[in-house]
Amino acid sequence: MTTMLDGNQKVVLMENTLMQQLEYDSVLLNLETEQYFGLDEVGTYMLQVMLDAPNLHKAYELLLAEYEVTPQRLEADMARFLDELMEHGLITVTQDDDGAG
Amino acid sequence: MRKNAPWLQNLDAITRFLLLCLRGRFEERALDEARAWFERSLLDWDQVAQRIYGEALTPLCYALLREQRWLPQAIAGHWHEVYMHNAMRNMLFLVELERILRALDGVGVSAIVLKGGALMESIYSNVAPRPMSDLDLLVRRKDLPAAIKTIEALGYAPRHQEERPGIAFAYENEIALQRPGREDMPLELHWSLFDSPFYQQRLSMDWFWQTAHSAVFEGARALILGPEAQLLHLSAHLALHHHGQGLRWSHDIAEVVYHYRTALDWDMLLKQVRQFQLILPLQKTLPLMAQHWGVPVPQKTLAQLAAFTASSDEQRIFHQMTAPNRSVARRFWHDLSAMSGWRRRLWFLERKLFPATAYMRQRYQISSAWLTPFFYPYRWWLGMQSIFHKDT
Secondary structure (H helix, E strand, C coil), rough: CCCCCCCCCCEEEEEEEEECCCCEEEEEECCCEEEEEECCCCHHHHHHHHHHCCCCHHHHHHHHCCCCCCCHHHHHHHHHHHHHHHHHHEEEEEEEECCCC | CCCHHHHHHHCCHHHHHHHHHHHHHCCCCCHHHHHHHHHHHHCCCHHHHHHHHCCCCCCHHHHHCCCCCCCCCHHHHHHHHHHHHHHHHHHHHHHHHHHHHHHHHCCCCCCCCCCCHHHHCCCCCCCCCCCCEEEEEEECHHHHHHHHHHHHHHEECCCCCCCCCCHHHHHHHHEEEEEEECCCCEEEEECCCCHHHHHHHHCCHHHHHHHHEEEEEEEEEEECHCCCCCCCHHCCCCCCCCHCCCCCHHHHHHHHHHCCCCCCHHHHHHHHHHHCCCHHHHHHHHHHHHHCCCCCHHHHHHHHHHHHHCCCCHHHHHHHHHHHCCCHHHHHHHHHCCCHHHHHHHHHHHHHHHHCCCHHHCCCCCCCCHHHHHHHHHHHHHHHHHCCCCCC
């Protein structure tokens, strides 16, 4: 079961999460549990776009322009990706105060 | 394809292959040579992977070979897991290092980050390739009490009990500490660099501090050894503490030479090598950097170094420290003979022969206090027995 994406939400790393970019991939480390989660090149890029974008809608637009993928497929992939990272306690979503997007 | 250099003839097939792979850090064509050598010598990936794992080089080899199509998928998959796990472990080390450095800075204690931590900051731009087994920090001897108190307040405790309180400060060059946790965090706090009373008495640490460079670890300020001091330390560490063995350690030295190739002051290095009586370790290590690793060491420097003659004291200490399988008794005798002054020797002797009861109970797992006196003769007997242990 995947989360429905709310375009006004913004992705942020949890306070106890450390993200380290490696040469191609990256590691997300939960400092509290000392559990880690590896992201490949695509996953690293997706997460970086989501973290940098003011909200999920903007991130979605950027990723849609970047990858050859249908809108439905991208939305499903983003939702599944965010679910997995949230399950591991690595990220959370907050409401974008500006409401942009 | 280049003709194989003469040095290749003396190495076993897997070592040749690994050296060629690791040289890929410094010259691209080395990876093509590695592949050609692998095919020509009919190497078996399982054997190679086992050796790489044993040398703790898996993450580094993965970083070098991940884009090579000739790396089997199954091996690449396993190495990737090790690489990611190492990245996580090193991230924990760096977070911890920052915490310690900030705490030390808070009490006015300067620290030099040594070995893996320093190489991570100065040479590798990626936390994943180089494994770290502990954190190594150098502090000034005068700062030791404050440093230990500060680090203990962060949850660290000595890994080994001292025979008598203060014996480590008087006769050793480091204290091993550990913070227990899901991932244990070992820390070695150094105040001198080599594990021999000879060097502890003669090695002036001033030069290492004066030539240190400032560095930032995850936002925390610290120092790392200057290029010449780092090269000197790592070379002597490899020769004296690892008997010249271990590709991981020699690779570190090659990285330092390559990274600082335009900045290294070779004359300054040679001057310090003579002053510190570290001629033999450098004579063993530096030529290999040029021969095996292909990193630029000036011919003039190698010739000058080769012409140096080590003092009889240095030769004796080098022989003692690099003797394989040194028995407890021989180590004890070597330490005692390397000390200057009878008073100092007697103090050492008395503390080694009659350790504190708390140490005795922990060391020999003595269940009842009344049994403790009987374990002193047992300790001496074990020591005497080890005299007959042959130093091969």
